[in-house]
Amino acid sequence: MKILVVDDHALVREGLRQVLKGLDADVDVLEAGLCGRAFELADQHTDLDLVLLDYHLPDMNGLDALDVFARKHPELPIIVLSGSVNPRVIRQVMNKGAAAFLTKSGMSEELLSVTRLVLAGDVYVPPEVMAAMADPSEAGLQAGQPTPQFTPRQEEVLYLLLDGYANKEIGRMLNLSDETVKNHVTAILRGFGVTTRTQAVLAANRHGYVRSQTSDTD
Template sequence: MQILVVDDHALVREGLCQVLKGLDEDIEVLEAPHCARAFELAALHPGLDLVLLDYHLPDMNGLEALAIFGQRHPELPIVMLSGSVNPRIMRQVMNQGAAGFVTKSGKSQELLAILRLVLDGEIYSPPDLLNESRPMPLDDSKTGYSPLPFTPRQEAVLNLLLDGRSNKEISEALNLADETIKTHVTAILRGFGVKTRVQAVLAAGRHGYTKSSPLA
């Protein structure tokens, strides 16, 4: 398992490296002090499983970095870290396609539980947002947007995406080449009008797709 930690404070990165060992004894943690280095490492390590991204970084903020990660690595889950609790920023981050938002004031075991959830293909919604009446995800129902019709093969890929499967696992399950799966995933993102894998899962739920049964 490979996780990229992006934070401009060395002590924070070192502390997270120790905490992350609780996920897997053989975990490999990559460190980046700023976004420029983070993008380099993500390009050099296509097998990354997760990114822990600090919201306040010296070269750009978390939303800008999240957008770039979404464009370059749409299937890579990003969990945003922040030292402050700001519901507006939380909402923006989740709407941008993050897989979760975690404050640095939390306990290490809570962080590990959240990361396990995300690594299983789920999305962690901060309690501060769940208690609000305003919708957190991008609300395409207000725009009247409806997804493009998917082919049976694309629906099969989407169904496995909803189960939290990686591209490699989908490739093996459907007996298709990795590049073919990437093409289908790209088509699914385009069909829902979103940029990231997480946003596609959210949009699929709003349009009636479930983990076990693609929409007919």
């Protein structure tokens, strides 16, 4: 398991490194003090499993950093950390495609719990903004926007996305090439009018799609 921690304070990075060891003794934690360095590391380590990203960084704020990660590494889940709680910022962060938002004042066990959730393919929406996220005006959806129409195969891919499977896993499960899966995922993102898998999961939930309890494609 490989996780990238992005924070401009060395003590915070070291603290997060120690906490993340609770996931697995062999977890490989990479560190970056600036977004520029974080993007370099993400390009170099294509096997990254997760990014922990501080919202307030000297060279770029969290929203802009999420845009860059979404463009260059759309399948890489990102947990945004912040020292302050601003519901509007949290909504913006989630709508930009973050997999979770946590405050630095939280407990270590909360970080581990949410990290495990995200690594399993889930999205964690803070309870205090769950209701607001469901509001189309807050969630970036136009009121009355119709549910996009997908082909049966695209719906199969969508439900596997909701279950947290990566493209290669979906390809194996549905006997599809990587390129075909990528094309289906692109069509799903386009259908929901979003740019990342996390945004697609949130949009799918708002349109009534729910993840299956068990997959019958195994």
